[in-house]
Amino acid sequence: MxxxxxxxxxxxxxxxxxxxxxxxxxxxxxxxxxxxxxxxxxxxxxxxxxxxxxxxxxxxxxxxxxSQFPEYDRPGRAAAANPEKDAEFLRRVRARAEEQRRRYEEQKRREQQEPPEPGSPPAV
Incomplete structure (x- = not known):
């Protein structure tokens, strides 16, 4: 050898x-x-x-x-690629969340004001 x-x-x-x-x-x-x-x-x-x-x-x-997901190990993956678009996205998310919160509160207010129909299940 x-x-x-x-x-x-x-x-x-x-x-x-x-x-x-x-x-x-x-x-x-x-x-x-x-x-x-x-x-x-x-x-x-x-x-x-x-x-x-x-x-x-x-x-x-x-x-x-x-990690079994290599994209999680990529350096700088959490950094915003375009800060202006990121700020716009966050603004739209906040506006959508606020709209959903407002609609939910309106619905709860209406449910409290209207008496339940006979035979309908009680509201939870």
Whole structure:
């Protein structure tokens, strides 16, 4: 076994043992271990090309990103892209909430003034 083959085998074994089972592709962990042990050079190359997780997954796990929704981890996602539109949106939301509150209070006032019809269920 050459030095390159030995290094590839050792690196592959360390990666196989340190990768979470759910992130290993194509074969179960034990199959990858046996493949690398019995056919070191071919097994190691197979692991690097077909078994280990994609590069993006390795980077996210190494940085400690625990979210399964990458858009939540995007830097600056909470910042307003256009403050003028954001202020306009908030103004419309407040106006709509105020209108709903006014209609609700009017409805409650009408219900209190009108006697209930006979046979209708009591208001809650």
């Amino acid at each position: 050459s030095v390159v083959s030995l290094v590839l085998t050792v690196v592959a074994m360390v990666q196989i043992l340190s990768t979470e089972e759910k992130h290993i592709r194509n074969l179960p962990r034990i199959a990858w271990l046996l493949l690398v042990l019995f056919v070191p050079l071919a097994g190691s190359l197979a692991w690097f090309f077909a078994g280990r997780p994609p590069a993006a997954g390795r980077v996210a796990r190494s940085q400690g990103a625990g």
